[in-house]
Amino acid sequence: MKRIVVILALAGLTLTSCGSKKKIAELEQKNKEIQDMLNSTTLKLNTCLAEKDGMAARIQDLKNSNEDLIKTRDDFATLSTKGAENIEKSLESLKEKDLKISRLQDALTRKDSVTLALVTSIKRAVGVNDPDIEVNVEKGVVYISIAxxxxxxxxxxEVTNEAKRVLGKVAAIVKDKPDFECMVEGHTDNVPINNPVLVDNWDLSVKRATSIVRVLQNDYNIEPSRLVAAGRGEYVPLEENTTAEGRARNRRTRILILPKIDQFYDMIEKEMKNQTGK
Known part of the structure; x- marks a missing residue:
């Protein structure tokens, strides 16, 4: 009987031990699952925290960028205002310059009109059919070229009597234009001069110009202050001096009828005042 009791006790203890091991195994499995869940949750939490920090940094960057944009907008608005003022000033300056240019062009147009009228009157006076007399405009200056x-x-x-007849026509034009000056310009060919009184062709061209100036002054009462005598010698030829025809063309006298420079500027100034109404 006692033996049976011992055997039953041992059997119960054995069964109890087996049940505890199973329970422990289940608890260990459960603990492992919970630990895995904890690790996974911790990882997700850390990821979320990192994303939160990243989002916070981005929000701060956006705030900073927004502040910069606001500052840039304000600066741009200031610059735009100044730029608009500068553009307006530049436009006003351009308008003034355009007005001055327009006035100058009007004055030049008037000068060209006077020049054209002068050419017409000179051609009518001296005759345009004479091949030895040319009337032209060169760089805004009217000149008469006489062989x-x-x-x-x-x-x-010495001026010939025939020359005085031609010079009388020129003198009439000059006297009719008191605001113009008259410059007589002598030209020669390159053949050396053979005259004990003259040094060279340059000397000859100057003396010829001076002779014509004296005729205009003494015979036709042109004011000497309006007359200029100049000699160019052989140095401004129209053609080569290699032929008789070329040398003949180069031997000439040019009479330039040109506005006085100071009066020309006075004419421009007057035109500008007329345009402004001042």
Missing amino acids: DKLLFKSGRY
Whole structure:
């Protein structure tokens, strides 16, 4: 009997031990699952925290960018205002310059009109059909070119009687234009001069110009202050001096009728005042 009791006790203890091991195994499995869940949750939490920090940094960057944009907008608005003022000033300056240019062009147009009228009157007076007399405009200056055979004998500088007839027509034009000056310009060919009174062709061209100036002054009462005598010698030829025809063309006298520079500027100033109404 006692033996049976011992055996039953041992059997109960054995059963109890087996049940505890199973329970422990279940608890250990459960604990492992909970630990895995905890690790997974911790990982997710850390990820969320990292994303939160990233989002916070981005929000701060956006705030900073927004502040910069606001500042840039304000600066741009200031610059735009100043730029608009500068553009307006530039436009006003351009308008003033355009007005001055327009006035100057009007004055030049008037000068060109006067020049054209002068050419017409000179051609009518001296005759346009004479091949030895040319009337042209060169760089805004009216000039009359007269072949020397109408004015002087070969190698001489005394004005002929025929020349005085032509010069009388020129003098009438000059006297009719008191605001203009008259410059007489002598030209020769390159053949050396053979005259004990003259040094060279340059000397000859100057003396011929001076002779014509004296005729205009003494015979036709042109004010000497309006007259200029100049000699160019052989140095401004129209053609090569290699032929008789070329040398004949180069021997000439040019009479330039040109506005006085100071009066030309006075004309421009007057035109500008007329435009402004001042």
